[in-house]
Amino acid sequence: MKILVADKISAKGVAYLREQPGFEVVEAYGSSPEQVLELVKDVHAIAVRSETKITREVLDAAPELKVVGRAGVGVDNVDVEAATERGVVVMNTPSGNTIATAELTFTHLLCGARPVPQAAATMKAGKWDRKAFAGVELFHKTLGIVGMGRIGGEVAKRAKAFGMRVVAYDPYLAPSRAKAMQVEGVELDTLLAESDFITVHMPLTDDTKYMIDEAALEKCKSGVRLFNCARGGIIKETALIAALKTGHVAAAGLDVYEDEPLAVDSELRSLPNVSLTPHLGASTAEAQAAVGVEIAEQITDVLKSGVIRNAVNMPSIDGAALKVLGPYLDLGTKLGTLVQQISPAQIAALKITYWGKIVDLDANAVTRAIQRGFLRRISADDVNDVNAPFLLKSLGIEAEVTKSNSDSDYTDLIQVEVVDGEGTSHRAVGTLLGKAQQPRIVGINGREVEVAAEGKLLVLENLDLPGMVGEIGTLLGRAGVNIADMSLSRLVQGETAYMVVRVDSEPKEAAREEIKAHPKIKLAKFVQL
CATH class of the missing domain: 3.40.50.720 (NAD(P)-binding Rossmann-like Domain)
Incomplete structure (x- = not known):
């Protein structure tokens, strides 16, 4: 990965970057704006102080850019809004000075x-x-x-x-x-x-x-x-x-x-x-050395492990927090993806509700993971945790987050709900089970189900009649699709039931059309998590 050190940071900070395997470090102090545009064409990270301006034009010229690190507190020389739109993390070093x-x-x-x-x-x-x-x-x-x-x-x-x-x-x-x-x-x-x-x-x-x-x-x-x-x-x-x-x-x-x-x-x-005094706040040898090393460490963490600290345009996650939040991030991403695939195209609102232990955690990163999961199959842009809220807003979708203190049947519970233009709700509920904290889907559109949140799912709403499980199994068997597990749910006997089938492979188009055309099936959605 290529790192551009555009402004002079401490020699210790540059040395730290050069010591990282796989990093190519380019020092280009005092470059003109035109030179910066050339230099950023293939960089993955930029380190600056206050001299170099990271404008919208610079960001447009840097398709590989993942992170801008400011060795100091203020980020006035970085177009944070443009960086956020492009999914670029902007970080500073608030503690060094x-x-x-x-x-x-x-x-x-x-x-x-x-x-x-x-x-x-x-x-x-x-x-x-x-x-x-x-x-x-x-x-x-x-x-x-x-x-x-x-x-x-x-x-x-x-x-x-x-x-x-x-x-x-x-x-x-x-x-x-x-x-x-x-x-x-x-x-x-x-x-x-x-x-x-x-x-x-x-x-x-x-x-x-x-x-x-x-x-x-x-x-x-x-x-x-x-x-x-x-x-x-x-x-x-x-x-x-x-x-x-x-x-x-x-x-x-x-x-x-x-x-x-x-x-x-x-x-x-x-x-x-x-x-x-002429803006001398951070002007000590000790402070300059500290912020140079700190921004070098932060850039390395982002590029190597995805750990983000001191970000100004997204929630920061250090290693300890990532260890705790990791399973929730995975669950949230999959719930967002699931809800998007069982919902109509035109959505007015995205509502997220948390219950249980997660209420006491900083769930901002989980919220962004849900938003990213919802957008990842429908957005033409590269979606990540930085730009997901911006892209959601650009689609006219209002986001709402609630932390509930009411009781639930689970230690942790996350519900992702979308409301379409007609006011109809579509939702999925998930939790983490066992010591391994495996993500599980435990509810879809008000029906209790229980299926692993992974792989490929066939979500069906069918008439509650004898033989439906066998008919679906036969259809999938003829198509050469193996069933991994299945969950059944109904509200009232004899009306409609939900069937969530986790399969090993995606049914071919002909089989999917046959399932959708079945007279006893009201809804059929094939979902990839």
Whole structure:
């Protein structure tokens, strides 16, 4: 497999890739966009930092591409939407620069409390202005942390060591984790009102853009100090500049900006109470080495074993999770495939319901496996776990997932149901049986059946009359088709019954037509799992 290292990552990371049997590594630093288009024609993976742009055009030129790995956190230089459409995994390395960014954040905090950069500048200019640079202490002050992920957590540790009270806002922060980290989980308005220092550590999304704007700043204490080493745009720069001018915000420290590089004529450059750095969050030797090795390991895992970590466009599955989820992934894929083949072509909705132990697991990967299974026989595109949700949506099919706490007769149960344009439901139910966790089909369209979820199935709905099993057996026998096993089911005696026959080989077209034309058979579907 061919790996293009388009931007310079650590030498250890490149060496790791070169050590892998079967890998061809091409280093092409500083390539022009035209050169990149040529280089990607036969690559299976691309490693980048922030320089090379992985655009839709680049993705179109790379038919073999499976994964783009970003040695760093932000993926602004990768067209994630286009990659997802094409089934390309996009990964980053969120943990490699955690300590570096946390330490830079705390450097800005200290410079916001004690104006060291400003004092140093006057010293180099030959001045001695002791009285001009009085500061404040961190001790016993309240630090508000917006976003308590890895970096926010590391900042909190350092703040506690300085004797600060730490309050945190994060919609996903569990009370137990807040208690373990010795921080107080609060609402955003409370954090704004009570904090002497505020630092943001959220991703930039539609929900977080301008999270700290004019209205938010009005809720803050007069003399608050603000810091952003996460993403430009979380703090609204025009609002911050106005508040810095009035003194409502006493000081600020920024490493990221709404537009980068920061414009030469930006007012931020001229304000005396702001410390600015040029996006240095991950700029330590240790961080660069860590993210280079980490992205090399992640790319290797994807290409060699399908293990995906730190993906930004699909659920990540590490080795331990894959071991637990593997049987569910297999079952889900087969249920999706089965339902697609027993349903009409025009589908309005795909509904997935989980019962049992799987409810307590992260079933996102299983959901994607079901979607992939449903699409794999009907989509003209190469379907995988990355692009399955996109392709489903492009067909106008709404996806719905439910985790049920109601009782079932099985330890685990997955139901895949589709609803056609007329509102008619078509569904299949499956479970895992035995120590080997073998996938089994235990229900089709409301009828209880029990058959192995593998191979080739003949699904029949027939009149509930004596001799039907024999007639089907005779038809298949004449066609030279051997029956592996069979499951029978009915709701009311004398009406219709379901027969699911697992066969060793596919009946020829003539035999299938004969079965479909049988006057006692209402439905006949040949299914390949």
